[in-house]
Each structure stands twice: as structure tokens, then as C-alpha cells.
Amino acid sequence: MSSFEPSSEMPRDGAGALEGGALLSVHLSVDYRNKPGVLRDVVFDIFPGEIFGLIGASGSGKSTIALAILRLLETRGGSVRGSVRLEGRELLTRGEKEMRDLRGRKIALVPQSPLSALNPALRLEAHLREAWRAHASSPWKEARGSVQQLLRRLELPADDAFLRRYPHQVSVGQAQRVLVAMAVLHRPALLIADEPTSALDTVAQHEFLDLLHGLNREFAMATLYISHDLVSVAAICGRVGVLMGGRLARCGPVETLIGAGGLSALAGRVAPNSLAIGDQPLAGRHGASGAAALLHGSE
Amino acid sequence: MRRAATAILGAILIVLLCADWIAPHGYQQQFRADAGAAPCRQYRLGTDALGRDRLSRLIYGGRVSMLLAPLAALLAVTLALLVGLIAGCMGGWWERAVVTAMDLCLSLPWLFLLLAVRAMLPLNASPAASIVVTFALLGLLGWAGPSRIVLAAVKRHLASDFVLAACSEGCPPWRIALVQVLPNLRPVAAAQFWVTAPAFLLTEANLGLLGLGVAEPAPSWGNLLRELENLSQVARNPWMAAPLVALVVVVSCFQLAISTGEIEA
Numbered sequence: 212m213s214s215f216e217p218s219s220e221m222p223r224d225g226a227g228a229l230e231g232g233a234l235l236s237v238h239l240s241v242d243y244r245n246k247p248g249v250l251r252d253v254v255f256d257i258f259p260g261e262i263f264g265l266i267g268a269s270g271s272g273k274s275t276i277a278l279a280i281l282r283l284l285e286t287r288g289g290s291v292r293g294s295v296r297l298e299g300r301e302l303l304t305r306g307e308k309e310m311r312d313l314r315g316r317k318i319a320l321v322p323q324s325p326l327s328a329l330n331p332a333l334r335l336e337a338h339l340r341e342a343w344r345a346h347a348s349s350p351w352k353e354a355r356g357s358v359q360q361l362l363r364r365l366e367l368p369a370d371d372a373f374l375r376r377y378p379h380q381v382s383v384g385q386a387q388r389v390l391v392a393m394a395v396l397h398r399p400a401l402l403i404a405d406e407p408t409s410a411l412d413t414v415a416q417h418e419f420l421d422l423l424h425g426l427n428r429e430f431a432m433a434t435l436y437i438s439h440d441l442v443s444v445a446a447i448c449g450r451v452g453v454l455m456g457g458r459l460a461r462c463g464p465v466e467t468l469i470g471a472g473g474l475s476a477l478a479g480r481v482a483p484n485s486l487a488i489g490d491q492p493l494a495g496r497h498g499a500s501g502a503a504a505l506l507h508g509s510e
Numbered sequence: 511m512r513r514a515a516t517a518i519l520g521a522i523l524i525v526l527l528c529a530d531w532i533a534p535h536g537y538q539q540q541f542r543a544d545a546g547a548a549p550c551r552q553y554r555l556g557t558d559a560l561g562r563d564r565l566s567r568l569i570y571g572g573r574v575s576m577l578l579a580p581l582a583a584l585l586a587v588t589l590a591l592l593v594g595l596i597a598g599c600m601g602g603w604w605e606r607a608v609v610t611a612m613d614l615c616l617s618l619p620w621l622f623l624l625l626a627v628r629a630m631l632p633l634n635a636s637p638a639a640s641i642v643v644t645f646a647l648l649g650l651l652g653w654a655g656p657s658r659i660v661l662a663a664v665k666r667h668l669a670s671d672f673v674l675a676a677c678s679e680g681c682p683p684w685r686i687a688l689v690q691v692l693p694n695l696r697p698v699a700a701a702q703f704w705v706t707a708p709a710f711l712l713t714e715a716n717l718g719l720l721g722l723g724v725a726e727p728a729p730s731w732g733n734l735l736r737e738l739e740n741l742s743q744v745a746r747n748p749w750m751a752a753p754l755v756a757l758v759v760v761v762s763c764f765q766l767a768i769s770t771g772e773i774e775a
Binding site: 278281283286287311312313314315316319320322324327328329330331332333337341342344345346390393394 | 668669671675676678679680681685690693694696
């Protein structure tokens with residue numbers, strides 16, 4: 212870790228001025244045993260309450276960043292160098308017990324694939340109960356009511372019959388929302404959503420993004436939104452980082468990057484289906500022109 | 511096929527459980543006047559050299575073998591689950607130690623080990639003690655094979671997305687082991703049970719044949735096979751082979767039940 216030197220050419224558009232108040236400051240490099248240099252000097256900050264988008268082609272190391280922040284990359288055979296600071300405190304040097312206390316309580320993850328992220332042998336209630344028990348001492352029976360309320364907020368059926376279901380008995384969209392419920396159960400300061408819409412159909416994607424945006428405002432919860440879908444990133448994110456070839460090629464407010472053609476640098480490397488929702492209202496946050504610019508750049 | 515096998519096993523189990531009502535005589539009741547009798551109305555499978563009814567001994571012997579072999583298999587699979595789960599979840603030094611112990615255990619001549627341990631116990635042990643000791647030994651020594659499979663399954667589940675998700679929620683390792691991984695081991699444990707139970711049935715038969723299994727006068731399918739040592743007599747009195755037939759039928763049914771079950775799994 213001591214040999215780590217930040218790259219002087221690292222773009223830090225827009226972030227520098229606000230650095231003092233950053234919720235999360237990331238400056239890391241990642242190596243896998245068989246694949247060194249997966250991420251090199253990736254630097255970005257996330258501020259309280261904002262939605263930060265991280266965009267990049269498949270295999271560019273987006274999910275690696277999510278696991279590195281949570282210090283779970285070791286379980287996947289990766290090693291992290293550099294620094295990850297949450298509210299000014301370094302995470303990479305913390306003990307596993309301290310990290311466990313932070314995971315789910317301060318930083319939560321919505322994994323990429325909803326059906327494989329839910330345990331096939333456990334009922335939905337057991338999933339929620341386990342997530343609850345990880346950080347709460349009050350009995351599940353007492354918490355159950357408020358968790359059911361949260362499920363209703365996430366537009367899920369919250370009745371006993373639904374909670375008794377197994378993951379294979381619910382739709383992908385419902386499974387994804389259960390994962391969101393588990394993630395926001397303890398009102399984390401930072402929610403990491405790792406390609407949460409990749410398994411959803413277009414309509415469900417749209418609804419899910421609305422939900423994520425709503426939760427962000429309601430719980431004042433910063434969100435790291437990882438995606439390869441330009442339109443959804445443009446729709447809900449305030450600032451965006453573009454990951455290319457293991458480096459953060461650009462980072463800054465979404466309007467600036469669209470204007471500068473920064474996002475269109477990824478043109479042709481994004482999934483074609485990501486363009487299908489370009490004309491839908493979810494892109495409204497940055498107006499039709501933003502979405503059009505993205506569409507134009509992707510052709 | 512699987513249904514037929516399970517039905518046969520079920521029927522045999524019912525007969526064995528109702529032994530007290532179905533068996534015509536007690537297993538140690540001697541009819542000295544009729545020693546070595548051929549099959550007749552009173553003794554359907556004849557009597558042995560001590561004048562005991564073979565059919566009754568077959569039924570009571572089946573009760574010992576068929577109830578205790580699965581119990582021993584349950585013990586072995588439980589141990590395997592415990593060892594595999596702890597080794598897999600702890601990893602590192604623990605896992606290496608357990609894998610070494612497993613390899614060592616699997617490379618030992620199993621039957622010889624059983625014989626040696628059983629032979630160390632007094633030969634004149636009471637029948638009840640010999641039954642318990644024989645099957646406890648089978649259970650205690652049979653953990654290695656199943657735990658290798660369990661360990662592989664534990665490692666697979668630990669690398670799964672749902673365990674990663676549980677880690678990201680801050681769940682402690684012991685809850686991940688017990689709540690996330692253990693319920694997923696049920697199919698593996700069940701398959702191991704169905705493989706181990708008939709193997710123990712056969713091992714008990716081997717031990718019984720050598721006089722180191724269940725002690726007389728308590729019957730088991732193993733010690734009933736001792737009569738078959740005298741081949742010329744068996745050729746003249748083929749009904750003496752009834753315990754062997756019963757054993758083959760039961761083990762075949764177990765195998766049929768597993769093979770179809772594994773394909774489904």
C-alpha cells in the first residue's frame with residue numbers, strides 16, 4: 212500500500228472543490244491473481260445524498276470497484292491497493308470485524324443478479340430477517356411490521372403469503388426489490404447498486420430507476436449507481452465517472468460530460484438495449500436534449 | 511423403477527417393524543427336537559443347527575441391520591456435515607488439516623481397520639453392546655468419504671452470489687455457515703445418506719460373516735450369513751441362502767432409489 216502513488220493525470224473534474232465533505236473517497240488499484248492491473252489509480256469521491264454514476268463497458272472493472280469498497284474482493288481472489296475512506300476514515304486498514312459492522316449498516320449493496328443473490332433454500336422472510344439481525348438487537352417479531360411497511364413502500368406485496376415464498380416463486384423484479392429492501396433496512400449512508408437493472412425488462416427498469424431515485428431523496432442516502440446503460444445513468448445521476456481500460460477516463464457532472472462528448476466516448480460499447488428507453492420520461496432529469504445527445508453519440 | 515424400489519424397501523421395513531407380530535417364533539427360541547429341520551408349515555425356512563426358526567431370525571436380524579445401518583449412516587453423514595462445514599468455512603489451516611485427515615482415513619484399508627478396532631473389544635460382549643459398538647464404529651469411521659463431498663459443496667456455496675450478498679449485509683461468518691450454507695447442503699447430505707446406508711449394511715454383513723459383528727444370540731443379516739460358510743450344505747438346502755437374498759434385494763433397492771434420485775437432483 213505504501214508504494215501506491217496517485218496518478219497526476221487523473222481527472223477529478225468537479226469533485227475537487229467539494230472534497231472536504233466527501234462521504235466516500237476512493238483512490239484504488241486492484242489486481243487479481245491471474246490478471247494484474249484490473250483497476251489502476253481509480254479516483255473519485257461520492258458526496259452525501261448524491262447519486263454518482265459509474266459507467267463502463269462489460270469487464271471494465273465496475274463490479275470490482277463495488278466489492279473493493281466493501282472489502283469483499285478478497286473472496287473473489289482480488290487484492291486492493293490505495294485508499295477507500297468513508298467519512299474520512301480509512302477502510303482498507305480496518306479489521307474484518309469492523310468492516311462487518313459497516314457492511315449493511317453504513318454501506319449496502321444491491322447485487323447485479325437478483326435471482327442468484329437470493330439463497331434458493333431460504334424464504335424471503337428469512338432473507339429479510341438475516342439482514343435485520345446482522346445489525347439490530349431487537350427481536351425480528353418487533354421489526355417485522357416496519358419491514359413490511361418498507362416492502363409496501365417498495366411496491367411489493369407485504370403479506371405473510373409473500374414472505375413465505377422462496378426466491379424462485381417471485382419475479383425477477385420482485386426479487387430485485389427484496390434485495391433493495393434488505394440493503395436499505397438499516398438506512399445506510401451509501402447504497403451501491405451494481406447494475407441493478409441489467410436483469411429487468413424495459414418497463415421494470417424504468418420503474419426501478421424511479422424507485423432508486425425516490426429512495427435516494429427520501430432517505431438522503433448517497434448512491435453509487437454502477438451501470439453500462441448510458442440513458443439510465445443520465446436519468447438519475449448527478450455526477451458520472453467513466454471507466455475505461457481499468458482507469459477512470461472521465462469524471463464530472465453528467466451535463467458537462469454529455470456536452471463534452473465524454474460519455475459518447477463509450478459509444479458502441481454499450482448494450483444496444485440501453486438505448487430502448489431513451490425516449491421514455493425516466494430520462495427527464497437531464498431533459499430530452501441530454502438523452503438525445505447520448506442517443507446521437509451512440510450511433 | 512424408483513417407486514418400486516422405495517415400495518419394496520417400505521414393505522420390508524413394515525415387516526421388520528412388526529416383527530413381534532409377524533415372526534412365528536422368538537429369535538432365540540430353540541426347538542432342540544427339530545434342529546436342522548427342512549422347511550415345513552411350522553418352520554417356513556427350516557431351523558438352524560441349534561433348532562431356532564430361520565424365518566424368525568431373518569426377520570429379527572433384518573430389524574437390527576435395517577434399523578441400525580441407516581442410524582449409523584445418519585451418524586456418519588452428520589459428522590461429515592459438521593466436519594465439512596467447519597473446514598470449508600474456516601478455510602486455511604483448518605481445511606488443510608481436515609483434508610489431510612480425510613485422505614488418510616480414505617487411504618486406510620477400511621475393513622481391516624474395522625476388524626482391528628472390533629477385535630480389540632471383548633469377544634464375549636453382550637449382544638446389545640456388540641450391536642451398539644458395531645454400528646457406532648461404522649458411523650464414526652465412515653465420515654471421511656461423505657465429508658469430502660460436503661466440503662466441495664460448502665466451497666461451492668461459499669463462492670456463490672447469495673453468500674456474497676449475505677457478507678455485504680454484514681452477516682457474521684457463523685450465521686452464514688448455519689443459515690445460508692447448511693440448508694443448501696440438504697440434497698448432498700441426503701444423497702450421501704442413501705449411498706452410505708447400504709454400504710454399512712454390507713459392511714455389517716462382512717463383519718458378521720467373520721464373527722466380529724453383532725454377537726450371538728442376537729441375529730443380524732451379517733451373522734446369519736455365517737451359515738453359508740458351508741457351501742455343500744447350502745447347495746443341498748438352498749433356503750439357507752434367504753438372508754443373502756434379503757441383503758441383495760435391499761441393497762439393490764437402495765441403489766435403484768439413489769441412481770434415479772441422483773439423475774433427478
